[in-house]
Amino acid sequence: MSDAQTATSTDGNGGSAIQMIGVHKWYGQFHVLKDINLAVDRKEKIVVCGPSGSGKSTLIRCINRLEEHQRGQIIVEDIELTNDLKKIDEIRREVGMVFQHFNLFPHLSVLDNLTLAPIWVRKMPKDEAEDVAMKFLTRVKIPEQATKFPGQLSGGQQQRVAIARSLCMNPKIMLFDEPTSALDPEMIKEVLDVMVDLAEEGMTMIVVTHEMGFANRVADRVIFMDGGEVIEQADPETFFNNPQSERTKLFLSQILSH
Amino acid sequence: MTDATPTFERSPDLPPPASTVGVVGWLRQNLFSTWYNTLLTILALWIVWEAVPPVISWAFLTADWAGTSRDDCTSGGACWVFIKEWFGQFIYGRYPIEERWRINFGSIILIVCAATLFFPRFPYKLWVSLFLIFVYPIVAFFLFSGDAFGLEWVETPLWGGLFLTLVIAIVGCVFALPIGIVLALGRRSDMPAVRAVCVAFIELWRGVPLITVLFMASVMFPLFVPEGLTFDKLLRALIGIMLFQAAYLAEVIRGGLQAIPRGQYEGAQALGLSYWKMMILIILPQALKLVIPGIVNSFIALLKDTTLVLIIGLFDFLGMIQAAGTNPDWLGFAVEGYVFAAFVFWVLCFGISRYSLHLERKLHTGH
Numbered sequence: 147m148s149d150a151q152t153a154t155s156t157d158g159n160g161g162s163a164i165q166m167i168g169v170h171k172w173y174g175q176f177h178v179l180k181d182i183n184l185a186v187d188r189k190e191k192i193v194v195c196g197p198s199g200s201g202k203s204t205l206i207r208c209i210n211r212l213e214e215h216q217r218g219q220i221i222v223e224d225i226e227l228t229n230d231l232k233k234i235d236e237i238r239r240e241v242g243m244v245f246q247h248f249n250l251f252p253h254l255s256v257l258d259n260l261t262l263a264p265i266w267v268r269k270m271p272k273d274e275a276e277d278v279a280m281k282f283l284t285r286v287k288i289p290e291q292a293t294k295f296p297g298q299l300s301g302g303q304q305q306r307v308a309i310a311r312s313l314c315m316n317p318k319i320m321l322f323d324e325p326t327s328a329l330d331p332e333m334i335k336e337v338l339d340v341m342v343d344l345a346e347e348g349m350t351m352i353v354v355t356h357e358m359g360f361a362n363r364v365a366d367r368v369i370f371m372d373g374g375e376v377i378e379q380a381d382p383e384t385f386f387n388n389p390q391s392e393r394t395k396l397f398l399s400q401i402l403s404h
Numbered sequence: 405m406t407d408a409t410p411t412f413e414r415s416p417d418l419p420p421p422a423s424t425v426g427v428v429g430w431l432r433q434n435l436f437s438t439w440y441n442t443l444l445t446i447l448a449l450w451i452v453w454e455a456v457p458p459v460i461s462w463a464f465l466t467a468d469w470a471g472t473s474r475d476d477c478t479s480g481g482a483c484w485v486f487i488k489e490w491f492g493q494f495i496y497g498r499y500p501i502e503e504r505w506r507i508n509f510g511s512i513i514l515i516v517c518a519a520t521l522f523f524p525r526f527p528y529k530l531w532v533s534l535f536l537i538f539v540y541p542i543v544a545f546f547l548f549s550g551d552a553f554g555l556e557w558v559e560t561p562l563w564g565g566l567f568l569t570l571v572i573a574i575v576g577c578v579f580a581l582p583i584g585i586v587l588a589l590g591r592r593s594d595m596p597a598v599r600a601v602c603v604a605f606i607e608l609w610r611g612v613p614l615i616t617v618l619f620m621a622s623v624m625f626p627l628f629v630p631e632g633l634t635f636d637k638l639l640r641a642l643i644g645i646m647l648f649q650a651a652y653l654a655e656v657i658r659g660g661l662q663a664i665p666r667g668q669y670e671g672a673q674a675l676g677l678s679y680w681k682m683m684i685l686i687i688l689p690q691a692l693k694l695v696i697p698g699i700v701n702s703f704i705a706l707l708k709d710t711t712l713v714l715i716i717g718l719f720d721f722l723g724m725i726q727a728a729g730t731n732p733d734w735l736g737f738a739v740e741g742y743v744f745a746a747f748v749f750w751v752l753c754f755g756i757s758r759y760s761l762h763l764e765r766k767l768h769t770g771h
Contacts, residue, residue: 211671237674249671253689254767264677295769298716307536315675 147400162221162352163188164209164318166294169218171266173206177283178204180374186319191351191383193361195282196371202354205371206321209352210241219365221319239267246324248304250296255285257292258305260314268315282310286340302333306340313344320344356401362386411644463743474734486737487744490728491703494744497564497719503556506560511725514540537578560638564719566748568638572720573707573765576645580706584653589683591658602654610652614709617644622716641713657700660691693767700760704753720742721745 164186178201186192194202205212208220211227211234220227222237251259260279264270270278283289287305288299289301296304312320322341326334338360345351345364355361359381361368364396368385370378370393378385378394389395422428435445469488477483487494494503517536517715520526546569549560563571590602605739609617621644622637629635664687672682692699714723722745729738 210674212673235676235678238674241674243670243674245667245671245674247667249667249674251668251671251690253693253767263677266681266685269674297769311675342637 161188162189163223164352165219166205166208167219167221169208169215169220171201171213171217178374179208182218182376184227184369185350186350188318189221189348189350190366191345191349191364192353192367192369193365194354194369194371195354195356195358195361195397195401196377197247198390200371201374203243203323204356206243206352209319210238210243210375219290235267239315240317241319241321241322242315242317243321244305244308244312244325246327248296248301248308250282250304250308250329250375251313252296255293255295256299257290259296259307260311263311263315279310280400282313283307285313285343286310287336300333301329301335305329305333306396309337309340309344317353319350322351322355324354326355326357349395358386358402370397372397411473423588456744457504462541474737482740482743483737484740486728486734486740490724490734493565494721494724494729495566496536497568497724498562499564499567500556500562503550503558505553506547506558508549510544513543530741541575560636561717563638565724566721568713568718569707569721571712572645572710573703575642576649576706576710577703579634579646579697580649580653583650584657585648585688587654588657589660591654593662606651606654612648614645614648614712615715617648618712618716620644637716641718645706645710649702652702653699656702657691657697660693660695661687663694664691693764694766696760696767700756702757707752707756708749740769 164184166182168183170177170178182205196203204213205261205341208215208227209222212359214331220260223240223403225233225237227234229235237386242318249257249370254262257276259281260282261272261275264275264278267271270388280289280292283292285308288303288306291303296307299307306325309325309339324338324365325341329337334357338357341351341353341360342364349365353360353365365382368382369376370385370391378389380390385394389398407745409565415520423432436442462481464481466479467482468477468479468483468485470476471485472489474485475481476485492501492504496507514536517540520532521529526532548563549557551557572708576746587602590598591606593599593602618641619641625640668686668690669682672686677685710720713720713723718741719727725741725745726738728734729741
């Protein structure tokens with residue numbers, strides 16, 4: 147475990163998309179993240195799994211500063227996260243995020259949801275932003291829903307809109323925080339398909355998910371977290387067939403038993 | 405075997421008993437279902453019988469409509485001649501009669517501009533809105549008070565009637581809303597100093613009755629400013645009412661802000677929106693939509709509270725009616741005046757209320 151961690155943290159250089167060095171976070175007294183060391187290469191796909199409350203969501207939310215870390219360094223695309231609001235905004239422009247509950251803006255049409263950030267953050271002309279939006283809506287296979295409001299779409303469609311919304315900002319890194327956990331079973335596949343396509347195009351991705359089939363197919367590395375620590379990380383084949391730690395074995399037996 | 409079975413003819417359905425359907429059935433079910441319901445129904449009918457015919461008789465059947473003085477009111481019913489004779493004063497106050505066209509003209513501009521905003525297909529809405537917010541108040545100010553464009557100066561003590569009521573209510577609402585929004589955001593700010601200032605402001609203004617605010621504005625304020633420096637009394641009252649209303653609106657809007665899920669903030673932040681862009685584009689449109697009933701409630705309350713300006717010597721709509729009622733030539737017609745005032749206020753408030761319902765329906769996006 148320590149070998150894997152030091153290996154990933156020491157080979158971190160200018161080529162890494164994300165570097166987390168000795169990151170700690172507390173919620174009051176509760177120690178959520180304990181000494182996280184993680185380097186993510188460009189175009190690498192990482193799946194983070196672990197029991198609920200293990201800190202996996204907090205980990206990726208620290209990367210775009212939705213949560214603040216209290217100790218250690220986080221460097222994203224060669225910009226270090228500090229309290230400097232300009233740098234936080236700079237990083238958020240480069241990092242897209244997809245949430246468990248979609249977080250689409252219900253008062254705006256699907257098209258306006260997609261064009262809002264390009265127009266107001268990237269200062270893109272409206273026509274161009276709409277072209278880009280339609281391109282990504284076509285890519286997630288729902289261009290015909292452009293004029294509807296989010297409340298009129300199914301969960302799977304909403305999540306695909308959310309993915310398209312992030313892609314419209316042309317991010318270098320995509321974070322997924324349990325993107326399929328709030329979906330009905332028959333809609334999970336349509337969202338995972340979009341994510342697989344995205345992975346195949348070479349997007350740097352960190353995905354918090356319990357979809358082990360997806361992890362097996364797409365991930366370059368699977369990270370297992372428990373109690374705020376990275377317990378184990380390995381390529382999917384090693385991870386699933388030959389887990390090292392007891393906690394990983396227990397977790398895998400629980401989620402793969404049916 | 406089938407031959408042995410006796411055949412039965414289904415007889416046609418009888419109609420339901422008259423006591424369960426139609427008017428009779430409805431009455432039985434809703435008004436006479438139990439002995440105490442019956443008693444209440446009879447009591448209510450008796451009250452209606454006793455109260456309504458005299459009111460109708462007073463207001464319409466035996467009322468006097470024609471004439472020019474109290475001598476024409478002889479029939480014993482309502483004397484609407486009183487309202488007719490004083491109508492101009494009720495609307496314009498003591499504004500000079502030959503200058504009243506200025507108020508009419510200003511009102512028409514406002515109504516025409518506002519009306520264009522109701523047409524969904526009207527293409528220049530943005531420009532009209534900007535005109536109404538930034539240009540119109542200045543134009544209206546010079547139009548009503550004069551001393552510009554070659555218009556005669558009409559000092560504000562002459563302003564009055566429904567005109568003054570609407571000036572106070574509209575200025576109060578329109579300027580209080582942005583101040584209220586800023587206060588609401590400030591109260592939820594992460595910066596302790598900003599939060600403290602907003603909390604103090606809101607609690608101070610909300611804790612004082614409007615009458616006190618008006619007294620402070622008219623009587624005490626001049627004591628604190630240097631000699632020779634005078635502000636118009638109406639302006640002082642307007643500022644007081646505006647800040648008072650802003651404190652109330654701030655709390656209403658804060659309620660809406662609290663109802664917006666955290667995910668909306670996070671969704672906006674993750675896209676790289678700055679605080680103000682997030683608030684203006686994402687959070688406030690949703691929060692304000694949620695609190696339309698509360699905002700409209702405050703506006704209606706303010707419209708009626710404007711009648712309090714009478715105590716600092718401004719003659720608003722109700723003030724003019726009261727003043728007319730004490731005119732020696734027209735003593736004894738206060739009831740007609742108050743009924744008229746109640747009717748006009750009701751029409752205005754009901755109109756605002758219906759418009760807010762329409763707005764809520766229009767902004768609903770099905771979630």
